[in-house]
Amino acid sequence: MTGNDAPMVILLAEDDPGDQQLVKRVLDEGGVRCDLRIVHDGEEALDYLLHRGRYGDSTRYPMPDLLLLDLNMPRLDGREVLRQMAAYPSLRRIATVVLTTSSQEQDILYSYDLGANSYIAKPASLERFEDVIRVLEKYWFHIVLLPPRENDR
């Protein structure tokens, strides 16, 4: 559990501006107190997580408590991100929720095999999207105990 002062950090890896906007608004309007960071593809996501390139400053770009990962992204897709994350023990601890349009069985199996904590197909309606975000927030921020933040130690 984190301190009350610092909001939960959510990293959204999503290339579609529409989906980015949707997540942003649902979180806003749902009254979820969080720090949403957005990256646009897999490479950027890994850069962020590994503090590479422009994400070198770990105070400006804090490690996320929750990663919302799209699978189909340009340059480096979500599957590859999962595969590379598995190589880093610190990244393995990050709660990872795959949020994708794909409902293909091989994607689901692949994601869980590579350490994803949940697999969610993007809902078609706004209401369902709000439900999903609400449940995610409640579950990950209020029910489960997440590993302590590195910079807290």
Next chain:
Amino acid sequence: MKSFFPPKKSILDRVFLQVILPPSISIGLFIFIIFQLLFPAMEEMVYERERDMIQNLTASVWSLLDNYHDRALSGELDLEEAQRRALSRIREIRYGPDMKDYFWINDLYPRMVMHPYRTDLDGQDLSDYTDPKGNRLFVTFVEIAKTQGEGFAEYLWDKQDETGRIVPKLSFVKVFRPWGWILGTGVYMEDVEKDIARTKRRLYGAVLGVFALLSALAGWMIRQGLTMRKQERLAQEKIERNNRELEESNERLHQTQSELRIRAAELAERNAQIERVNAELVQKNAELNDFTFIASHDLQEPLRKMIAFSDLLRRDLKAGQSERIEEDLGFIMGAAARMRVLVQDLLALSRTGRDGVKREPTSLRDCAERALAVLSERVEAAAARIEFDALPVVRGDRTLLEQLYQNLIGNALKFRGTEPLQIRLTAEFANGRPVYGVRDNGIGIKPEYARQIFVPFKRLHGQTEYEGTGIGLAICAKIVQHHGGTIWVESEPGRGSHFKFTLAEEEPGK
């Protein structure tokens, strides 16, 4: 037809040799034996018989003389009486066919002692007696008697009782030494010849009969032979006819067989074709499945967004948040526009090669030039340097190949790097096949994506970075496929890509 004449002649020869000649030879041989061997032998036999007869008869009469001599010696008769009685007995002896043949006796002087018909000669000196040929016949008798005791002699003599008719005669003489007499008797050749002629006449009859019989037999044999030959010939002709018919039906069979073979080959060909088409269909089906999945997914994306942002729009309208309303509408319109592009591209993909693919001589250089003309603005904007290998004339669809170059060059223009863009339209040989292509010095593609870029809608870049639906390369793949070729990319990220494609191998004569 001309081949018919020589065999016919040879058939005639064969008929003569096998049918007519053997019986003819038999008859000829028969006649030869009869006239050349049998008749002379028979004549000889008759003469022999006559000779034996007169010899035996002479021996019998001689023993009569001997008997009288014995009686004179025993004193029963005196010599004169014995001789007189003997002579009278012998004078009366007759034999022969007319009982006119006789014995005569002369002495060794020679003088005639007794002659039954020529009594005028009795007691006459015969030393100078000759037959009409000058033959001193009695002297000859005496010589035979003195040297051999007995023997045959031939000469001319009066015919028995018919005095004056002188004919050839064969006689046997035998000496009776105690009295110095020569006993003789003979047969007339005339009579012997008559006998022979009589026998011959009988034989002639028999020979004629046998000859007739033989001729009839030969005729029958010849007829039989000819009939057989004819039947044989007919049978032969029938066999030949049957053979010809057999050959003809054999030929027909061969024809049917080769037709069957051809048909089997055609069937195999058609089967292979069906299998090929089937395999193509299976592949097309799989592609279609993938495509449907991806297409529906990609089409659903903007739809999902339109629905979600419409909900947000309604909410924002109620709340009267004009700023947000604008934003929502922007997303909705963006999604709609994207959807329109997707649908248009989908249509373009489905139209590619739908109207059939032409196979006309097409200059790849012309296709590339026209594609560059279409893209001229972008080429100028990118300040791209275009180079050409020697692009040949191929068989293909001008419009589709132009589209192919347009998409590939467009791709090179789109994914250019920081260096001045260089595009080369290549033509080379690899594994004996011509390989064409478009090479650039752009951003390149990672090897792991080298395959999926040809799948429809598989975009490697975010919409914000590079525009497009990811269907251009799918269309390229389809065009190349329609030409019976393949397309692939060789690339090194950051150093450029070389898109390469083949077209169907040139089939000479097609």
